[in-house]
Amino acid sequence: MTTLTDLNQLDTAAFVERLGGIYEHSPWIPERAGARRPFASLAALKLALQDAVNLASEDEQLALLRAHPELAGKAAIAGELTAESTGEQAASGLDRCSPDEYAALHELNAAYNARFGFPFILAVKGPTGKGLTRQAIIATFRRRLGNQPQDEMMEGLRQVHRIAEIRLNALLGVELAFGPLVMDWAEQLGAISDDEQGLTCAYLTPAHQRSAALLADWMREAGMMVHIDAVGNVVGRYAGLDPDAKTLLTGSHYDTVRNGGKYDGRLGILLPLAIVRQLHARGERLPYHLEIIGFAEEEGVRFRSTFLGSNAVAGRFDMALLDQVDADGVTMRAAIEAAGHDPAAIPAIARDPASLLGYVEVHIEQGPVLLEQGLPLGVVTAIAGSSRYLVELEGLASHAGTTPMSMRRDAAAAAAEIVLLVEARCSQGGSLVGTVGQLAVPGGSVNVIPGRCRLSLDIRAASDAERQAAVRDIFEGIDAICARRRIVVTTELLVEAAAAPCAPRLMEQLGAAVERAGLPRFDLLSGAGHDAMAMAAITEVAMLFTRCGNGGISHNPLETMTADDADIAARVLLDFFRSHP
Numbered sequence: 001m002t003t004l005t006d007l008n009q010l011d012t013a014a015f016v017e018r019l020g021g022i023y024e025h026s027p028w029i030p031e032r033a034g035a036r037r038p039f040a041s042l043a044a045l046k047l048a049l050q051d052a053v054n055l056a057s058e059d060e061q062l063a064l065l066r067a068h069p070e071l072a073g074k075a076a077i078a079g080e081l082t083a084e085s086t087g088e089q090a091a092s093g094l095d096r097c098s099p100d101e102y103a104a105l106h107e108l109n110a111a112y113n114a115r116f117g118f119p120f121i122l123a124v125k126g127p128t129g130k131g132l133t134r135q136a137i138i139a140t141f142r143r144r145l146g147n148q149p150q151d152e153m154m155e156g157l158r159q160v161h162r163i164a165e166i167r168l169n170a171l172l173g174v175e176l177a178f179g180p181l182v183m184d185w186a187e188q189l190g191a192i193s194d195d196e197q198g199l200t201c202a203y204l205t206p207a208h209q210r211s212a213a214l215l216a217d218w219m220r221e222a223g224m225m226v227h228i229d230a231v232g233n234v235v236g237r238y239a240g241l242d243p244d245a246k247t248l249l250t251g252s253h254y255d256t257v258r259n260g261g262k263y264d265g266r267l268g269i270l271l272p273l274a275i276v277r278q279l280h281a282r283g284e285r286l287p288y289h290l291e292i293i294g295f296a297e298e299e300g301v302r303f304r305s306t307f308l309g310s311n312a313v314a315g316r317f318d319m320a321l322l323d324q325v326d327a328d329g330v331t332m333r334a335a336i337e338a339a340g341h342d343p344a345a346i347p348a349i350a351r352d353p354a355s356l357l358g359y360v361e362v363h364i365e366q367g368p369v370l371l372e373q374g375l376p377l378g379v380v381t382a383i384a385g386s387s388r389y390l391v392e393l394e395g396l397a398s399h400a401g402t403t404p405m406s407m408r409r410d411a412a413a414a415a416a417e418i419v420l421l422v423e424a425r426c427s428q429g430g431s432l433v434g435t436v437g438q439l440a441v442p443g444g445s446v447n448v449i450p451g452r453c454r455l456s457l458d459i460r461a462a463s464d465a466e467r468q469a470a471v472r473d474i475f476e477g478i479d480a481i482c483a484r485r486r487i488v489v490t491t492e493l494l495v496e497a498a499a500a501p502c503a504p505r506l507m508e509q510l511g512a513a514v515e516r517a518g519l520p521r522f523d524l525l526s527g528a529g530h531d532a533m534a535m536a537a538i539t540e541v542a543m544l545f546t547r548c549g550n551g552g553i554s555h556n557p558l559e560t561m562t563a564d565d566a567d568i569a570a571r572v573l574l575d576f577f578r579s580h581p
């Protein structure tokens with residue numbers, strides 16, 4: 001068995017030799033990475049190897065991709081693969097394809113090579129490390145064939161790194177203490193859905209209540225005191241040594257959007273749960289009480305309101321919401337009562353800020369930043385505030401053939417200018433982002449100048465001042481565009497949410513734990529809203545983001561992450577828990 005210490009001490013030739021099987025036929029990768037020895041951790045070694053590839057020329061990267069065999073290709077059938085590839089392909093059953101599957105893979109290999117000029121590369125052991133099914137492999141192959149060449153090259157390289165990560169684990173005999181369990185739990189929880197297809201877990205549906213019960217069971221098994229509160233939050237308490245100590249809160253939401261991902265929200269519950277399970281098993285107590293809250297509702301799928309769970313804990317639950325009705329005419333009050341809870345008890349859920357040490361939330365990034373950076377973890381600086389508007393433009397619908405260009409009042413042309421104005425104003429740097437996500441010409445037709453146009457506006461930034469300045473500029477610009485084009489404009493404010501900055505003290509502690517794990521600290525803004533935003537009303541908050549695979553897609557069944565990323569996130573969080581004052 002090779003250890004990290006061995007690798008640090010070998011001479012260069014022996015180091016390159018020992019890591020020869022990690023990157024397919026490419027000794028230059030360990031050679032360049034080896035110059036950065038000694039490595040403080042496996043994570044640091046992985047990163048150095050990845051950097052060697054990322055800093056290489058495009059020709060070298062292409063050569064690396066081309067050094068990989070086709071899946072179930074001619075070389076595999078002829079037994080010409082490296083020992084590593086043979087083992088991996090066999091473990092996923094690729095050596096036992098049916099004739100139809102062989103034919104499909106053969107056709108896909110040919111089409112893929114013709115389109116991209118390198119073979120299709122997939123870590124067939126998959127995100128969990130346990131192996132993908134042949135059906136999943138073929139489905140992924142089909143989907144990626146549609147990618148743009150530049151994106152697909154990046155994805156190919158990321159798969160190469162994932163393959164290398166799994167091979168390194170095997171070489172060093174690494175046992176992931178948390179990742180596989182977290183992935184397995186997410187899979188089990190993800191199988192409980194309102195719909196037959198995909199994962200939908202909306203507030204207080206039967207699937208939602210079963211999910212809560214399962215989370216409560218797991219928390220109890222992990223050694224926690226558990227209750228489900230009046231809004232449906234699943235609360236697990238791991239008492240500290242000192243009964244008078246304060247409480248550190250962690251958690252996230254367990255509801256999902258329609259056809260959502262398995263890790264959005266749930267990761268932030270399962271990850272600390274795996275940690276508590278281990279602490280309990282070894283009889284280790286923390287100097288404070290730790291509570292994991294699985295928030296019942298964050299996504300706003302069933303009722304027109306979001307953050308029900310965390311708002312209740314923050315004492316900001318609006319009791320008027322109880323009269324809201326879902327699509328079937330069921331009030332929130334009735335839904336809560338039907339689930340066996342007492343709506344009148346909701347105000348009592350509110351926590352006393354004086355009893356809290358803070359709130360820390362782990363969440364999948366739901367974006368491509370960490371993936372692009374090649375980093376498993378990021379420390380969140382703030383949750384962006386947002387302003388959303390609906391803008392109505394009214395011009396004059398007239399004949400497309402007979403109205404001269406100079407005499408038009410075209411609402412869609414004004415909208416087009418506004419879209420570009422928003423893009424330009426929000427591209428000036430800083431954390432600002434601006435989007436026109438809805439754009440419609442109601443009742444438009446091919447031969448009529450658009451008389452009306454409706455568009456949405458979504459502006460977000462880390463600081464409220466930055467966002468408000470942009471909103472002011474954009475509305476001034478809209479007025480100028482509409483005055484020049486003789487368009488009447490009306491606007492409606494839909495949402496105005498203040499930014500929630502993370503506490504520098506907690507960010508420092510998280511960042512230090514990231515560095516102790518051998519990774520560089522990387523800070524990023526959360527463009528999406530999270531429960532931490534609601535919790536910021538009563539206590540200091542911090543968030544740790546984990547890398548999101550598949551190009552950073554979320555709110556989608558393709559949302560993915562790896563057991564290794566879950567594992568290092570858990571180790572960092574455990575370190576944070578232990579070092580937290």
Ligand SMILES: [Zn+2]
Nearest residue numbers: 253264265363
């Ligand atoms: Zn979420």
